[in-house]
Amino acid sequence: MSTTHEDLTGRARLRDAAIECFAARGFGESLRAIATRAGVSAGLVRHHFGSKEELRAECDATVLKRYRVLKVDSMNTPPTRLFAQLPASRDGGVLMVYILRSVQDGSPAGRTFVDNMVAEALAFTTDAVARGLVVPSRNEEARARFMVQQSIGSMLVNLAMRPEVRLDDFANVMDQYMAQAMLPTLEVYTEGVFADRTYLDEYLAYLAAKTNPPAGLAGEAAMS
Template identity: 60%
Template sequence: MRDAAIEAFAAQGFDVSLRAIAARAGVTAGLVRHHFGSKEALRAECDATVLERYRRMKEDSLEASPQQVFNHLPSSREGGVLILYILRSVRDGAQAGTQFTEQLIEEALNLLDRSVQRGLIVPSRNEPARARFLVLQSLGALVLHFALNPPQDPEDFATVMQEYYAQVALPTLELFSEGLFTDPAYLNEYLAAGTADVPPAGSAGTAESR
């Protein structure tokens, strides 16, 4: 039932009815209510599961070779479910969506710390700020991508993943691997101005972070 709910939320949004979720799972709506108690409790469990699967997918990619990653990721049905679920959570804008975003940032910080320790990426002068920036940039790109290119069939999770991957993979890898500026003049000037010690970022839903 939980996996059916995750897919229903991903494909149709959080307004989808318990009856529709139950039909997808092949059970009655009463059984869904009996098992989870409420739709809010069901969503909370789905959020936790999606975050865990997203974290595991990221960690697995660290352990795999680049060839293994690219053999699997572009056509990953699970990847399509995850990105659509995350999209719905961000666009939802309610407290649950805000909390979900903050949890994504926390997971990103943990992953970045591990990647730095393993020598996979360079360290940052402000790791929490970098984690927040990367997540918010990624989520913003995700929202805009699907606003401009809504999937023809949100239920076809593998195709959703393939089309999104085709748009973002090359520019993301170029930017992360090769950088953007040809010299560090702007960074050096910023550091010399003494403004690098910025205060901690506010939560994703506060005015500080907007």
């Protein structure tokens, strides 16, 4: 395979076109449609990637990398600047819709995508705890997984209930979701929901009793 600058540029253009095509219309999109979006011949897709599966794998890896960069940038950006950047977040919309497609298709790639997102979230929250941005958790991995699942589930429901929103209008997809979700998300993460610790304390006591039952109860259970 040629490794000229033109080939590398063409490969990146095809990959980015595929990411947008997959996000806009799903992973059943044809190689010909991807090539048309990239402005090249269909034969170049197989020249650069060999198969649609290899193209999808590179798209997955690229989206995950860009998601990681977006997450790191957002954590390192002061809130005053961060929220000023939210309107017309087309690139963020592409990533969001692509991720949702990956989860919806139920493929091993989709599950791997979620697992990678959880691993990334765990790294982000661990770093944020160390920097004093986030309170620590009794189970950091469980919290990271819950937050990723909640975020993905929220976006899926939001878009499913709004069929008028075109998924290929990436900036609008991102903007309307942020308008709906940003305030309640920040309220829950910052201020919580319950007015006191009663439910948490009772559940922690329940877990402790379940893990270390009183000796009498343990003996009775063994005899029954």
